[in-house]
Amino acid sequence: MKWGMLGSNGEEPSSHNTKIRKRVILRRGDAPHLTQVARAAFPPGEKAAAHAHPDMWELFICEEGSGVLKINNDEIKLSPGTWVLVEPGDTHEVENHTAGRLVLSVIGIE
Numbered sequence: 001m002k003w004g005m006l007g008s009n010g011e012e013p014s015s016h017n018t019k020i021r022k023r024v025i026l027r028r029g030d031a032p033h034l035t036q037v038a039r040a041a042f043p044p045g046e047k048a049a050a051h052a053h054p055d056m057w058e059l060f061i062c063e064e065g066s067g068v069l070k071i072n073n074d075e076i077k078l079s080p081g082t083w084v085l086v087e088p089g090d091t092h093e094v095e096n097h098t099a100g101r102l103v104l105s106v107i108g109i110e
Contacts, residue, residue: 002030006039014040016048022106035108042067042102047095057109058086060094064103067096078102 007023014020026037035056042048042065050070060069062078069076069084070093076084078094086092096102 002026014048016051017046019043019046020048033110035110036106037108038106039063040104040106042094042096042104044096044099044101047093050091050093052089052091053108055088055110057088058092059105059107059109060084060086061105061107062102063105065096065100066098067094067102069094078104 004025006025009023009025011021011023014022020040020042022038022040024036024038026034028035060078060083062080062082064080065078067078069078069086071084071086071090072092076082078084094102094104
């Protein structure tokens with residue numbers, strides 16, 4: 001069994017943009033097929049540049065604020081409660097184009 005309290009783990013920079021801070025809840029090896037469970041906070045104007053994962057699914061759940069998730073040629077507006085599952089190989093980019101903070105839960109699965 002594993003358990004913890006949200007917010008009790010330290011912040012670390014996102015690998016896609018060091019101004020985006022995340023709190024990793026679970027990491028690769030903590031559960032089968034799981035690569036990461038994290039909560040990422042995007043300051044105003046920041047983005048995780050376009051990239052793709054060849055063998056990982058990525059689930060984004062918008063908790064706070066608003067922004068845009070671009071997947072290949074599609075653009076999805078993010079607001080609290082919106083979730084998006086990105087498939088392996090899909091090029092994706094997340095941008096906070098607002099004056100407020102954007103907070104996403106991010107779950108990576110192989």
